[in-house]
Amino acid sequence: MDVLLQAIVNGILLGGFYALMGMGQNIIFGVMKIVNFCHGEMLMVGMYLTYMLYTYAGIDPYLALPLVAIIMFLLGAVIQHTLITPSLKTKSFTNLLFLTVGLGLLLSNGALVLFGSDYKSIRTSYSQTNIMLGPVSVALPKLISFLVLIVVTIALFTFLKYSTTGKQIRAVSQNPVGAEVCGINVRRIYLLTYGLGVALAGIAGCLLTQFYSIYPTAGASFGFRALIVVVVGGLGSIPGAFFAGILLGLLEQMSALFISPSYSDMIVFITFIVILVVRQLLIMRRK
Amino acid sequence: MLKVENLNAGYGSVNILWDVSMELNDGEVVAVLGSNGAGKTTMVRAITGMIRPTSGSIVFNGEELCKKPSRYILDAGIVQVPEGRQLFTEMTVLENLQMGAFSKETKEHFQENLEKCYKWFPKLEERAKQAAGTLSGGEQQMVAVARALIGMPKLLILDEPSLGLAPNIVDDILNVAKTLAKESNISVLLVEQDITKALAAADRGYVIENGHVALSGTADELAANEHVKKAYLGI
Ligand SMILES: Nc1ncnc2c1ncn2[C@@H]1O[C@H](COP(=O)(O)OP(=O)(O)OP(=O)(O)O)[C@@H](O)[C@H]1O
Ligand SMILES: [Mg+2]
Numbered sequence: 187m188d189v190l191l192q193a194i195v196n197g198i199l200l201g202g203f204y205a206l207m208g209m210g211q212n213i214i215f216g217v218m219k220i221v222n223f224c225h226g227e228m229l230m231v232g233m234y235l236t237y238m239l240y241t242y243a244g245i246d247p248y249l250a251l252p253l254v255a256i257i258m259f260l261l262g263a264v265i266q267h268t269l270i271t272p273s274l275k276t277k278s279f280t281n282l283l284f285l286t287v288g289l290g291l292l293l294s295n296g297a298l299v300l301f302g303s304d305y306k307s308i309r310t311s312y313s314q315t316n317i318m319l320g321p322v323s324v325a326l327p328k329l330i331s332f333l334v335l336i337v338v339t340i341a342l343f344t345f346l347k348y349s350t351t352g353k354q355i356r357a358v359s360q361n362p363v364g365a366e367v368c369g370i371n372v373r374r375i376y377l378l379t380y381g382l383g384v385a386l387a388g389i390a391g392c393l394l395t396q397f398y399s400i401y402p403t404a405g406a407s408f409g410f411r412a413l414i415v416v417v418v419g420g421l422g423s424i425p426g427a428f429f430a431g432i433l434l435g436l437l438e439q440m441s442a443l444f445i446s447p448s449y450s451d452m453i454v455f456i457t458f459i460v461i462l463v464v465r466q467l468l469i470m471r472r473k
Numbered sequence: 474m475l476k477v478e479n480l481n482a483g484y485g486s487v488n489i490l491w492d493v494s495m496e497l498n499d500g501e502v503v504a505v506l507g508s509n510g511a512g513k514t515t516m517v518r519a520i521t522g523m524i525r526p527t528s529g530s531i532v533f534n535g536e537e538l539c540k541k542p543s544r545y546i547l548d549a550g551i552v553q554v555p556e557g558r559q560l561f562t563e564m565t566v567l568e569n570l571q572m573g574a575f576s577k578e579t580k581e582h583f584q585e586n587l588e589k590c591y592k593w594f595p596k597l598e599e600r601a602k603q604a605a606g607t608l609s610g611g612e613q614q615m616v617a618v619a620r621a622l623i624g625m626p627k628l629l630i631l632d633e634p635s636l637g638l639a640p641n642i643v644d645d646i647l648n649v650a651k652t653l654a655k656e657s658n659i660s661v662l663l664v665e666q667d668i669t670k671a672l673a674a675a676d677r678g679y680v681i682e683n684g685h686v687a688l689s690g691t692a693d694e695l696a697a698n699e700h701v702k703k704a705y706l707g708i
Contacts, residue, residue: 353564353568353571353572354572356561356563356564357561357572360561360563360564361559361560361561361562363555363559364555364558364559364560364561364572365561365572366523366543367521367543367553367555368573368620368624369543369544369548369575369576370572370575
């Protein structure tokens with residue numbers, strides 16, 4: 187029973203990272219209708235950034251969090267301005283596919299050149315601290331990560347729902363022509379959106395350094411799962427991404443517990459495919 | 474207030490508008506008529522800067538606007554109700570109207586303009602919190618017109634407001650346009666395929682065929698014109 191509870195708690199905490207990644211991918215896809223295939227690599231960049239700030243400047247990972255978010259936002263904005271916006275004009279999906287996949291390769295290989303392929307980690311005084319929640323023991327960094335996730339989700343939701351810029355982001359995602367008619371600066375919204383999406387991946391990366399090794403391809407599995415979260419949680423929905431992320435984390439931990447940890451990847455993807463097929467059937471039936 | 478001269482515009486290397494010239498005075502309702510694919514919407518896009526004209530001149534209140542970006546043209550006071558309405562369907566009616574306030578000035582006057590819009594279209598006040606996509610076609614067209622009015626236009630361009638609407642709703646919307654022109658001194662450029670209704674609402678009109686201005690004149694002249702009668706009114 188305790189083992190099950192433990193797995194549930196771990197699943198929820200792990201799912202928090204998938205949710206963060208999914209939200210970033212979701213907002214990018216919602217606004218520009220492009221899949222950001224280098225989303226996982228952005229998480230990896232966030233990890234190395236945190237690592238550097240810790241090793242060379244002695245900044246605690248949690249204090250570094252806002253800094254990492256801002257730097258990642260700027261990185262995203264620059265990429266959007268110099269690469270993505272110009273190729274959006276070509277209206278070619280393949281261009282953007284190659285662009286984001288290529289960027290991902292560039293980033294992971296860049297990390298390989300700069301940092302080597304060995305696993306790095308950040309050990310702070312509290313990274314081994316555990317907290318007992320009833321019968322379940324939770325690593326303090328995981329708990330903090332989850333709280334950050336909750337705050338970020340609420341902030342993002344509120345921003346999109348109530349702020350003028352948030353409304354403009356929704357307007358562009360629903361009708362770019364209507365947005366231009368209303369004088370909304372669509373390029374600016376693209377810039378903000380991509381920056382925001384990348385910043386969310388960076389936040390996930392920063393938090394992850396506390397209990398996950400840092401290596402050039404560390405982001406790959408998170409990148410894939412972000413796509414699953416977007417598809418399962420519904421396009422453009424922040425709460426959808428939140429819950430889909432948590433569910434995915436739970437599914438993974440449950441299958442690790444009941445079947446085998448080595449099968450959890452496979453089970454995640456099989457479930458994903460089943461969901462896609464079932465949804466397609468439902469859509470066809472409705473027509 | 475608006476003087477378009479020898480406007481040429483199109484998409485990529487395809488030219489659609491050929492030396493289009495037209496004029497609009499303060500408080501005037503001018504109809505632009507033509508059949509499917511004549512180039513009416515292309516003309517609207519060229520005037521509002523959504524596409525870049527290849528040559529020509531668009532002078533609005535003494536200022537040259539040709540080749541200026543769409544945002545700049547909005548600021549100058551030319552606001553359009555685009556073809557197909559282009560609403561934000563999952564946002565509420567009120568949020569749609571808020572999006573119409575694009576400048577500092579329009580934001581400051583938002584509340585009073587909103588009340589005016591609700592006076593023109595009382596339905597919208599009832600539906601303020603409802604998602605725009607769940608409204609009827611006529612109500613959606615009202616949202617589109619109201620969203621443009623929030624932008625405090627000096628020149629309001631309506632691109633086929635009658636598309637897919639019941640005749641009495643078309644009358645309502647054209648009445649609002651006409652009243653705006655006469656009372657608030659807003660000029661209205663009314664793009665229409667429904668020629669009878671358009672000429673009834675307009676002071677003057679232009680007929681566009683294959684991207685050229687084929688005919689122009691007062692509404693009465695056009696309604697009486699043999700070519701118009703034969704080609705468009707089926708008489
Ligand atoms: N985005 C576009 N790219 C290329 N060609 C276009 C585009 N939009 C319109 N056209 C072409 O330009 C021509 C004029 O179209 P336009 O939309 O201006 O006609 P219209 O007079 O508004 O017709 P309707 O009454 O059907 O709205 C048409 O031949 C159309 O195929
Ligand atoms: Mg048209």
